[in-house]
Amino acid sequence: MRLFVALVPPPDILDELEEAVRPHRDTVPELRWIRRDLLHVTLTFLGEVDDRTFDRLLPRLERAVGRHERMTLSLAGAGAFPGSGAHARVLWTGLYGDRRGLARLAASTTAAGRRVGTLPDKHRGFRPHLTLARSRRPVDVRSLIEPLAAFAGTPWTADSVQLMRSHLPGRDYSQVSYEPLKTWSLKQRSGGQSSGGQSSGGGGAGRSASGGPHGTP
Ligand code: 2AM
16 A cells, blocks of 8 residues: 655645635646645655555554654745746645754654655655645746745644555546545643754744745745
């Protein structure tokens, strides 16, 4: 089965995002916009995992997630992979707030995967983003990045992480769909000091400490 570890923003945050994106959806016809029910932040892509590996993976992922605290995040701005967007295949919105906490969480879930040998390709560095749209061919999305740069979503508290199975289109599924297999809770924030580093300041908006919406993901 094809698996990844994800963080899914709550519905009101996705509503806000959809509203910001809606006026721009037809700007670049080659872009295929991600369906609302598929929007997520990938923490770790695990790739194809067999049943035996799956059984070894689950407790490790559970422990990895359980070591981290809830974090305040927000969606903002836009960017592209690769580069500046002149020849993009992916259009994304960025994540702000407790980006360090998010990166630590992703490093833990990635390490859990690596320990059981699941990582399918060389680990790319974690660049926190939520994919909005993709294109089969490289396409110029700079005309979209510009207006979306002004988007700054409301902060939310990420309190859980999901293990997702992706079903690709084929015999059983007519289109890509994601099946949440497990949901693990992040720890309650301990108040003052967070474990292992800085938190976003105990529930504040969490955008100032790690930069505004115009950085790189
Ligand atoms: P992204 O859209 O967040 O960039 C589920 O397929 C998710 O895993 C995708 O949304 C994608 O993340 C990520 N993904 C897919 N294939 C990948 C690969 N070969 N290497 C790393 N991440 C991948």
